[in-house]
Amino acid sequence: MFRMTFSRSRYDAIVVGARCAGAATAMLLARAGAKVLLVDRGARGADTQSTHALMRGAVVQLHRWGLLPAVIAAGTPPVTRTTFHYGTDVMPIDIKPRDGINALYAPRRRVLDGILVDAAVAAGAEIRFGTALESVETNGQGRVRGVRLRDRGEHRVMLAADWVIGADGVGSAVAKQVGADTYVQSAHRTATVYGYFAGIANEGYRWHFRPGLSAGAIPTNDGLHCVFAGVPSDQFRTRFGTDPFDGFLGLLSAADVALATDVYAAGPQDGLHRFGGIRGHLRQSHGPGWALVGDAGYFKDPVTAHGISDALLDAERLAMAVMRGSDRALAEYQAERDQFARPMLSVTDAIAVLDWDLEEVKRLHAVLNHCMKAELAHPPGGALPARQAA
Numbered sequence: 001m002f003r004m005t006f007s008r009s010r011y012d013a014i015v016v017g018a019r020c021a022g023a024a025t026a027m028l029l030a031r032a033g034a035k036v037l038l039v040d041r042g043a044r045g046a047d048t049q050s051t052h053a054l055m056r057g058a059v060v061q062l063h064r065w066g067l068l069p070a071v072i073a074a075g076t077p078p079v080t081r082t083t084f085h086y087g088t089d090v091m092p093i094d095i096k097p098r099d100g101i102n103a104l105y106a107p108r109r110r111v112l113d114g115i116l117v118d119a120a121v122a123a124g125a126e127i128r129f130g131t132a133l134e135s136v137e138t139n140g141q142g143r144v145r146g147v148r149l150r151d152r153g154e155h156r157v158m159l160a161a162d163w164v165i166g167a168d169g170v171g172s173a174v175a176k177q178v179g180a181d182t183y184v185q186s187a188h189r190t191a192t193v194y195g196y197f198a199g200i201a202n203e204g205y206r207w208h209f210r211p212g213l214s215a216g217a218i219p220t221n222d223g224l225h226c227v228f229a230g231v232p233s234d235q236f237r238t239r240f241g242t243d244p245f246d247g248f249l250g251l252l253s254a255a256d257v258a259l260a261t262d263v264y265a266a267g268p269q270d271g272l273h274r275f276g277g278i279r280g281h282l283r284q285s286h287g288p289g290w291a292l293v294g295d296a297g298y299f300k301d302p303v304t305a306h307g308i309s310d311a312l313l314d315a316e317r318l319a320m321a322v323m324r325g326s327d328r329a330l331a332e333y334q335a336e337r338d339q340f341a342r343p344m345l346s347v348t349d350a351i352a353v354l355d356w357d358l359e360e361v362k363r364l365h366a367v368l369n370h371c372m373k374a375e376l377a378h379p380p381g382g383a384l385p386a387r388q389a390a
């Protein structure tokens, strides 16, 4: 039966989506003293469709927030080397101890997102899983003033907030409801198939590139490796439509026969995960009483494995802007994000073509490396400003 509750309690912020972008934003706002509600339509502790190699930017954020020990305690193996394979050309790079970290990590999403949710709750945020956004509510002047939520028992509730933050992923309902404009759209997209395999030696991150193909292996929790292969999206059905494991093995064999042999021997732990590809975007990410963070506002093809890193960096930029509390601060958040996002999106799109020769993709990776260094050189600023008295 339809039931509706009107709550008189008002939140400083309601964050829709409790994964890396939303949970991190909620944690930072709650740590700064804000009254925060974090909601997700999914279940607590679920994985999501994503491989999860963290780049230095993400690991540095987790370190700065005091959460790296929890990632390590969850049995996430350290990654001390990353190796690029361009055809038969092998380029190993050791991870230098710097910025307070001496290794990279690739926690399963249920591990990473769970740690961020726990940290948000520990900081005082309220969390509701199994709760979906139904609508964003506005006042007579068009300013967002709250949300209508629905739980699994069909119970609806109207809640008021100064800020509604959409951290609800690439198909963001918040973005749709507020009419957020998409002002950059990528041209290319890759399809990815991945699975989890036991018995593979931890040689760090392994990235393989051949014209028309990207593949790799990512050491993760429970002694497993996340092994993936990517092709242009228009080949998704022909490669993976009939027998996905056969198609996957064929691509891996082209990239690295030894890895394909290990994968064949182990077999996937819980089947294969398939992602057909979505073109990247930059969306308008702020307006009166609302903001977007993570994939909701900025999505790029997974070929550069950088979405989680950017989500964690942008979570802090947004939290700082919300605590400043002005529309201007929110505009500055988007401008700062875009300063790094535009070149990153552009080089990601060029790599996602998968139609380069090996010298060209090496050059594109040099550009990508430059983008990552630029972002690391300008981390979200110091301490979060204290909450203004109401």
Ligand SMILES: Cc1cc2nc3c(=O)[nH]c(=O)nc-3n(C[C@H](O)[C@H](O)[C@H](O)COP(=O)(O)OP(=O)(O)OC[C@H]3O[C@@H](n4cnc5c(N)ncnc54)[C@H](O)[C@@H]3O)c2cc1C
Pocket (backbone or CB within 6 Å): 016, 017, 018, 019, 020, 021, 022, 039, 040, 041, 042, 048, 049, 050, 051, 052, 053, 054, 055, 131, 132, 133, 134, 167, 168, 169, 170, 172, 173, 192, 275, 293, 294, 295, 296, 302, 305, 306, 307, 308, 309, 311
């Ligand atoms: C195949 C693939 C591989 C990838 N590999 C990597 C990688 O190796 N490294 C990397 O850094 N990035 C990678 N990415 C990118 C990364 O997954 C994303 O950038 C990241 O998940 C963005 O996090 P988010 O919190 O913004 O959104 P999401 O992780 O998408 O979370 C959004 C949340 O919002 C919730 N939600 C949605 N709608 C509603 C609603 N109406 N009401 C309530 N809740 C709602 C969902 O349940 C979900 O939990 C990959 C992506 C894909 C698709």
